[in-house]
Amino acid sequence: MYSVLLILIPLLGGVVSFFIKSERSARINSLFTSLLSLGVVLAGLLFYREDKYWIHDGAWLSVFNSSFSLKADGLSKIFILLNALAYVLLFVSGWKVTYHNINRFYGLFLLTQAGMTGTFLAYDALLFYFFWELALIPMYFLCSQWGGPRRISVTLKFFIYTFAGSVLMLVSILYLYSKTSGMSFSFQEFADTRLQPARQIWLFWLFFIGLAIKMPVFPLHTWQPDTYEQSPYPGTAVLSAVMAKMGLFGLLRWLFHVLPIASFQWADFITPLALSGAIYASLLAFRQDDLKRFAAYSSMAHMGLLCAASFAQNLMGFQGVMLQAFNHGINILGLWIIVEIIERKTGTRKMSELGGLSQKAPALSVFLMVIALANIALPLTNSFPGEFLMISGIFTTLSKYNVWFTVLAGLGIILGAVYMLNMIRKVFFGEEKESVFAVTDISWNEKTALGIIVGIILVLGVYPQLLLQETSATAGAINEKFEIVRKAVLEQLLK
Amino acid sequence: MNVLFLSAVWGVMMMFTGFLVKCKTKVRYIALTGMLLLVAASVADFAGFSVFNIKAPHMLFFDRFSLLFMIIVTATVLIYFLLSSRDMEKVGNYYSEYFALIFFVICGMGLISSFQSLLILFLGIEIISIPLYILAGTEKKNLKSNEAALKYFLMGAFSTGIMLLGITFLYGATGTFSTVFKLGPDTPPSALMIVGMLLLFFSMAFKASLVPFHFWTPDVYDGTPSVFTSFMATIVKAAVFIAFLKLFEESFGALHTKWQWIAAVITAATLIVGNITAVFQQSVKRMLAYSSIAQAGFMMLAVFALNTDGKEGLLLYAVAYSLATIGIFAVLAKMNDYTYSGFNGLARYEPLIAFSVTVFLLSLAGIPLTAGFLSKFYMLKAAMINGSGLWLIILAILMACVSIYYYFRVIQAMYFKEPELPQFSAHPSFRLGLIAVSALLILFGIFPNWILNWLYF
Numbered sequence: 001m002y003s004v005l006l007i008l009i010p011l012l013g014g015v016v017s018f019f020i021k022s023e024r025s026a027r028i029n030s031l032f033t034s035l036l037s038l039g040v041v042l043a044g045l046l047f048y049r050e051d052k053y054w055i056h057d058g059a060w061l062s063v064f065n066s067s068f069s070l071k072a073d074g075l076s077k078i079f080i081l082l083n084a085l086a087y088v089l090l091f092v093s094g095w096k097v098t099y100h101n102i103n104r105f106y107g108l109f110l111l112t113q114a115g116m117t118g119t120f121l122a123y124d125a126l127l128f129y130f131f132w133e134l135a136l137i138p139m140y141f142l143c144s145q146w147g148g149p150r151r152i153s154v155t156l157k158f159f160i161y162t163f164a165g166s167v168l169m170l171v172s173i174l175y176l177y178s179k180t181s182g183m184s185f186s187f188q189e190f191a192d193t194r195l196q197p198a199r200q201i202w203l204f205w206l207f208f209i210g211l212a213i214k215m216p217v218f219p220l221h222t223w224q225p226d227t228y229e230q231s232p233y234p235g236t237a238v239l240s241a242v243m244a245k246m247g248l249f250g251l252l253r254w255l256f257h258v259l260p261i262a263s264f265q266w267a268d269f270i271t272p273l274a275l276s277g278a279i280y281a282s283l284l285a286f287r288q289d290d291l292k293r294f295a296a297y298s299s300m301a302h303m304g305l306l307c308a309a310s311f312a313q314n315l316m317g318f319q320g321v322m323l324q325a326f327n328h329g330i331n332i333l334g335l336w337i338i339v340e341i342i343e344r345k346t347g348t349r350k351m352s353e354l355g356g357l358s359q360k361a362p363a364l365s366v367f368l369m370v371i372a373l374a375n376i377a378l379p380l381t382n383s384f385p386g387e388f389l390m391i392s393g394i395f396t397t398l399s400k401y402n403v404w405f406t407v408l409a410g411l412g413i414i415l416g417a418v419y420m421l422n423m424i425r426k427v428f429f430g431e432e433k434e435s436v437f438a439v440t441d442i443s444w445n446e447k448t449a450l451g452i453i454v455g456i457i458l459v460l461g462v463y464p465q466l467l468l469q470e471t472s473a474t475a476g477a478i479n480e481k482f483e484i485v486r487k488a489v490l491e492q493l494l495k
Numbered sequence: 496m497n498v499l500f501l502s503a504v505w506g507v508m509m510m511f512t513g514f515l516v517k518c519k520t521k522v523r524y525i526a527l528t529g530m531l532l533l534v535a536a537s538v539a540d541f542a543g544f545s546v547f548n549i550k551a552p553h554m555l556f557f558d559r560f561s562l563l564f565m566i567i568v569t570a571t572v573l574i575y576f577l578l579s580s581r582d583m584e585k586v587g588n589y590y591s592e593y594f595a596l597i598f599f600v601i602c603g604m605g606l607i608s609s610f611q612s613l614l615i616l617f618l619g620i621e622i623i624s625i626p627l628y629i630l631a632g633t634e635k636k637n638l639k640s641n642e643a644a645l646k647y648f649l650m651g652a653f654s655t656g657i658m659l660l661g662i663t664f665l666y667g668a669t670g671t672f673s674t675v676f677k678l679g680p681d682t683p684p685s686a687l688m689i690v691g692m693l694l695l696f697f698s699m700a701f702k703a704s705l706v707p708f709h710f711w712t713p714d715v716y717d718g719t720p721s722v723f724t725s726f727m728a729t730i731v732k733a734a735v736f737i738a739f740l741k742l743f744e745e746s747f748g749a750l751h752t753k754w755q756w757i758a759a760v761i762t763a764a765t766l767i768v769g770n771i772t773a774v775f776q777q778s779v780k781r782m783l784a785y786s787s788i789a790q791a792g793f794m795m796l797a798v799f800a801l802n803t804d805g806k807e808g809l810l811l812y813a814v815a816y817s818l819a820t821i822g823i824f825a826v827l828a829k830m831n832d833y834t835y836s837g838f839n840g841l842a843r844y845e846p847l848i849a850f851s852v853t854v855f856l857l858s859l860a861g862i863p864l865t866a867g868f869l870s871k872f873y874m875l876k877a878a879m880i881n882g883s884g885l886w887l888i889i890l891a892i893l894m895a896c897v898s899i900y901y902y903f904r905v906i907q908a909m910y911f912k913e914p915e916l917p918q919f920s921a922h923p924s925f926r927l928g929l930i931a932v933s934a935l936l937i938l939f940g941i942f943p944n945w946i947l948n949w950l951y952f
Contacts, residue, residue, distance in 0.1 A: 063947045064876075133863040144911055152911050160899050163862075167892040170872075174879045174888075206889075 002044055002053040003070040006080060007118045009037045010087075014110030014138075017103050026103040027095065033110055034087035037117075041084045045077060045470070055123075064126065065184035071123040074474035075322055078467055079120045079249055082329045083242050085456075087113055090234045093337045093449035097344065099146055099232065109234060111138040112243075119246050125173045125185040128254065132166055135243065143231040151230045158227040162213055165220075169210030169250075172203045176258060191257045197265070204262035207255050208270075214247030215303045217270075218277020228296035236292070237336035240299040241329040248303070248325055251310055252318070256478050260485045267311040268399050274311070275408040278304030282415035286422060291339045291349040294423060295332065298375065298416070302328045305412055308405065309390035313482045317393025318475035323467050324386030327374070327460060331383065334371035334453040338364065341442060342427065346435040351423065356432030360439040365428050367442075367450040372424055374457045376417040382460035387413060398486060496557065497536035498565050499605040500547045505529040506598030513591035523580050526594040530573045533601065537565040553673050554612050561608040563810060564737055568604050571730050571817045572597065578825035578928050579722045586633050586720045593633065596626035597726065604730070607738035612672045613662045616738060620658065620702065623734070624651050627727055631719040643718025650711040654701035661694030665746075674745045684750060692747055696754065699739045703732060705795060706764040709788050716784035724780070725824030728787040733813035736794045740809060744801055751801055758799040759887055765792035766894040773901045778833045782901050783823065786859065789898060790816050793874050793891060799884060800877035808873025811946065815866035815936065819855040822932050826852055829919060838905055840914025847926050848919075849909045854933035856902040858940070861895050866939035871895065 013033025020026045044053060054077075058068035072080065087110075099105045115135030122128035136159070144155035173185075180189040195203070213220045228236045256263050278301045285297035306325060309317045341364060342357070343349040358365040370381070377383035391413075395406045442450070460466065509526060516522055539545070541562045557565075583593050599622060606619030628651065632644025662672070668688035669676040701708040716724045747754065769789030776782040794812055797805030826848060830837050842849035858867030875891065878884040939946055 059944075061944060061947075063944065130863050137857075137862060137864075141910070144907070152907050156900065156903055156907070159903070160896055163899060164893065164896040167895060168889070171875070171879075171885075171888055171892060174875055175885070177876075178879050178882075 001056060002040075002048060003056045003072055003121050004058075005040055006037060006044075006121065007070075007114050009033060009040065010110045010117065011114035013037075014107045014114060017107035017110060020103045023098070023102050026106055027091070030106040030110060031088075031091045031095075034084065034091050034113075037113070038084040038088050041077075041081050045081065060124075061126065065182065065186075066124055066126040067186065068127060069123045069186065070118075070121040070127075071187075072121055073253070073477075074471040075249065075252055076120045077470055078322065078326050079242075079245055080117055082245070082326050083113060083116050083120070086238060086241050086329065086333055089333060089337070089449045089452060090237055093340075093446050094234060095445040096443065097233075097340075105142065105146055105232075108138040108142040109238070112142070112238060116242055116246060120249060123187045125177065125187070125190055125254070127185070128250075129166065129170055129173060132169075132246065132250075133163075135246065136162055136166070139235065139239065139243070143227065143235045146232040147235070148230040150226070154226045154230040158223045161220075161223040165210035165213035167210075168206045172206035172210075175203055187254075187257075190254075193258065195259070197261045200259045200262035201265070204255070204259045204266060207259065208251075208266075211247040211250045211255065212307075214250070215244055215307055216247075216300060217274050217304060217307050218280060218300075219273075221277065221281075221300055224300055225293050225296045228299070229290065229292045233336060233340040236296075237333055237340075240296070240336070241333045244299065244303055245325050245329060248306055248310065248321070251307070252321070252474075252478060256310075256313075257481060260481050261488075263311070264313060264482060264485045264489065267313060267397070268401065271308045271311045271394075271397075271399070271405050272401075272408070274304045274308040275405060275412060278302070278308070278412040279408065279415060282412055282419060286415070286419040289351050291342065291351060291423075291427070294351070294419070295335050295339055298335070298419065299328075299332050301412060301416060302332070302375075305387070305390065305409060308409060309393050312390075312393040312397040312405075313479075314393055314396055314398075315475060315479040316389050316396060318478055319468060319471065320386050320389025320391075320393050322471040322475060323464055324383065324390055326467055327382040327386050327457075330453055330456050331371055331374045334367070334450060334457075335375065337446070337449060337453075338368050338371065341446060345439045348435050351426045353433060353435050354427045355430040355436065356428070357436050357439065358428040359432060360436055361441045363447060364442050364450075367447075367454060368424065368428065370454045370457060371450075372420045374461070376420050377413060380458070380461045382457045382464070384461060385464040496545050496547045496549060497540045498533055498569065499602055501529075501533055501536050502598045502602040502605065505533070506595045506602065509591050509595035509598060513589065513595075516591070519584055519590050522591045522594070526580065526591075527573075527576055529594075529598065530569065530576050534566070534569045534573055537562070537569045541566055552611075554615055555606070555609050556611050557609045560806065560810075561737075561741075564608045564734075564813070565605060567810060567814055568601060568608075568730055568734065571814070571821070572601060572726075574818065574928070574932060575726060575730070575821050575825075578821060578925065578932070579725060579828060581922070581925075582722045582825070582828040586722065587635060589633070593630065593723075596630055599626045600726075600731065604734040607734060608741070610738070610741070611674055613665065613674060614672050616674075616742065617655075617658060617662060619738070620735075621655065623731060624655065624702075627651075627731065630723040630727070631715060633723065634720050637718075639718035640720060641718075643715045646711055646718075647715045650701070654698045654708070657694050657701070658698035661691045661698060664688070664691030664694065667691075674742065676746070684753075689753075692750065692754065693757075695742065696757065699735065699742070700761060703735045703739060703791055703795075704788055705761050705791055706768040706788065709765070709768070712788055713781055713784045716787070717778070717781050721780060721824055721828040724784075725821050725828070728784070728824075729817035729820045730813075732787065732791060733794070733809075733817055736791070736797070736809060737813070740798050740801075740806060743798060744806075748801065755799065755801075755883070758795065759884060762792055762795040762799050762887060763890055765789070765795060766891055770894040770897040774897065776901070777835070779827060779835060779838070779905060780833045783820065783827075786898065786901070787820065789894065790859070792894070793871060796874040796878045796884075796887070796891065799887065800874075800881040802877055802880060804873060804880055805877035807947075808870060808877055811866070811873055811939075811943075812870035814946075815858055815870040815939065818932055818936060819858040819867060822855045822929055823852060823859075825925075825929070829921060835904055835908050836912075836915070838908040839912040841909040841919070843914045845919055845921070845926075847930055848921065851929040851933035852909065853906050854936055856905055858936045860899050860902045864937060864940045866936045866943070869940055869943045 054072040056070040060068035118131030281301035288294040374381035377387040603622030634640035704712040773785035797809040858865035861871040
């Protein structure tokens with residue numbers, strides 16, 4: 001029942017929001033809804049830890065043997081926490097920003113949250129697909145109604161791209177369904193299918209393409225920079241902080257459990273693809289003048305690393321990915337909030353027109369500095385333990401190219417420092433340009449939101465165990481699956 | 496049986512109403528009453544209560560499937576009447592005749608969903624087609640409407656001829672008009688039979704506007720007055736598919752492996768041509784014509800798969816597709832400008848109508864949470880269980896992605912573009928009706944168990 005509540009709160013809040021007339025009530029409604037769902041998540045994490053609270057099994061589509069079954073494991077829990085946290089932070093930091101028809105804006109926004117929460121909880125393949133799309137549809141309307149000048153064509157491309165990916169995933173799900181012993185969509189039956197390796201391969205690709213588009217992984221990323229640039233800031237922030245994680249979540253929870261052999265076999269192909277994508281995105285980020293595109297490419301680079309580390313397929317890698325997925329969400333959220341503030345205050349987001357902002361807005365600069373250092377994964381910030389685990393995961397993978405993969409991943413991280421520090425130099429230091437003359441420092445609500453982010457960065461940097469203790473069981477379960485596969489493959493090699 | 500008689504009788508009655516009743520509102524109410532009675536009659540049929548219980552062995556037999564389909568037909572036509580019957584007044588002076596023709600078509604649909612003999616199939620197809628030829632040409636002063644009627648008539652007559660030839664060949668091969676005939680278990684089917692089957696296949700493909708027999712469709716749908724296009728492109732098309740499926744399941748099910756690849760090729764061609772051509776249309780009406788070809792490609796998957804999933808799915812598809820298309824056409828019929836820009840900014844001055852049109856379009860595109868998704872899902876599942884059509888499934892879903900492009904252009908126009916001159920006047924009941932239909936589509940999409948349990952119980 002608890003898990004149903006997590007979906008219902010934002011769903012109802014979103015629907016209610018459409019009928020609110022006054023702007024202030026719409027804001028209060030959405031802030032209240034997001035605080036409520038954060039409170040419920042935190043209460044669940046702290047007090048109601050037993051599985052019975054997090055599992056729900058209801059009737060839904062009995063003719064297809066598909067049920068409304070939800071279950072949260074450690075991975076779902078931290079993603080749901082990230083989701084709830086992101087919404088609260090965005091509502092707080094955007095308390096004074098106005099949009100036309102704000103009630104509808106926030107309504108669609110909350111519906112997206114319901115969809116994403118459902119995706120993280122679904123324990124039934126068809127339900128997973130339903131929520132996956134439910135998250136996408138409001139996002140499409142959100143971005144194409146409130147975005148930048150090129151929004152209409154760009155968001156349509158985004159929609160068709162991701163829809164194509166998800167229906168390919170649906171074909172894979174349907175095929176697996178026809179191969180389950182009891183013709184059912186339940187997770188357990190899916191995980192027990194144990195198909196022949198040859199048959200797993202193309203199923204794996206159908207499934208993986210859907211996930212890879214969402215993350216996005218090179219070369220399926222072409223929708224991403226445009227969409228991030230043209231969407232309104234809260235939309236972009238949620239797209240990169242939470243929605244991109246849906247792809248990662250599908251990888252860890254569904255693909256690796258259901259098709260482990262093919263995942264294992266193709267790791268050597270996908271890892272270099274993801275890593276070269278990360279390096280490519282870092283180089284592009286370095287060359288960007290537009291802050292939004294800069295943050296978009298930076299996000300893509302980090303997602304590439306996360307994908308590569310998941311395909312390392314060992315305990316350390318999984319632990320690192322789960323930790324870092326949360327941390328990246330928090331960091332990129334902070335970056336988006338700051339970019340939004342800069343554009344609102346200066347009227348431009350071109351780095352060439354900005355400069356010397358630190359003189360005018362010292363508090364903002366401090367926050368940005370911490371968030372940027374966290375993005376670079378400096379020790380004592382949250383990303384350091386995550387990326388450290390990821391890199392050591394990649395290094396200890398069974399692949400014979402593990403050293404090369406590690407070098408590439410390291411290169412990606414170094415390039416991350418290069419573009420991030422370059423951005424800080426251009427925007428915050430140097431001589432003051434015309435656009436920053438009238439800038440004032442940030443207000444209380446923005447300070448609160450950024451303060452919370454910085455707090456999380458520091459706490460998790462010093463004590464990552466807080467998250468690791470949640471995810472360790474889940475990471476262990478996935479690793480066990482691969483332990484069996486590895487053993488089988490080794491045996492075959494010895495024969 | 497109730498429906499068959501009642502629709503024929505009420506059709507004749509509507510013809511005479513034209514002489515007796517001059518007030519158009521009264522005519523409409525008489526037609527609506529008839530339709531309500533038909534719905535009641537079909538439900539009564541389904542419940543096993545039949546007033547005209549005439550035995551016609553080896554000619555007609557209403558099984559569960561066809562009875563259910565008749566409920567769907569009558570209920571959809573009722574909704575169609577409620578939404579569009581006001582707009583029929585604008586077409587011409589013979590208001591009551593239009594209703595009469597539609598009642599006759601319903602009678603034909605009763606025949607082709609329950610035939611046991613090829614002759615009844617032929618009769619049913621003709622009873623459907625001839626009123627439609629007339630409906631296509633009802634706008635007498637409009638050249639395009641005349642063209643549509645003539646084109647439809649010539650092409651339709653030609654395909655009926657082919658069908659008759661096929662039936663003759665089959666009679667020669669089997670010595671019976673019955674759809675159920677014995678095939679020797681080991682003896683290969685004779686050449687006469689194969690030719691007859693192919694001729695029947697092609698003539699049905701013609702009626703269902705499958706590629707490459709679709710050339711009449713865009714012009715006819717475009718030229719016909721919008722209120723009637725909506726009827727032709729939805730319920731009639733679904734009925735043709737029901738007949739198609741029934742014929743090829745009962746008569747040629749044993750030869751399934753022999754004709755399956757033809758069905759696969761035709762399905763693939765229909766999906767590709769329908770969707771790709773729809774992308775390039777500038778008029779929403781023509782786009783919907785091509786989209787109806789594309790949707791026919793999806794329905795064809797049921798014939799391709801030929802299993803129970805496909806059969807049940809086709810019923811669901813008929814509901815989802817018909818309701819959504821009827822809704823869009825009802826709005827379109829009220830517009831003066833059929834291009835995409837005619838929809839510009841509709842959401843500003845008619846938010847409820849824009850919302851329901853959005854639901855219809857999402858349903859047509861097969862987005863989850865709508866009935867359209869579920870029906871497409873059913874088709875894919877049927878093809879998946881059939882086992883030999885994986886490439887076809889992948890092609891179908893890629894084409895579904897293409898379809899998003901042209902469906903969403905309407906949504907973009909309604910929501911993201913500035914309105915031009917508001918040119919739209921709607922009765923409040925019209926808005927209510929549209930909202931009810933879209934709510935129905937969403938309900939089927941979220942809780943499909945309601946309708947599906949009904950199918951199974």
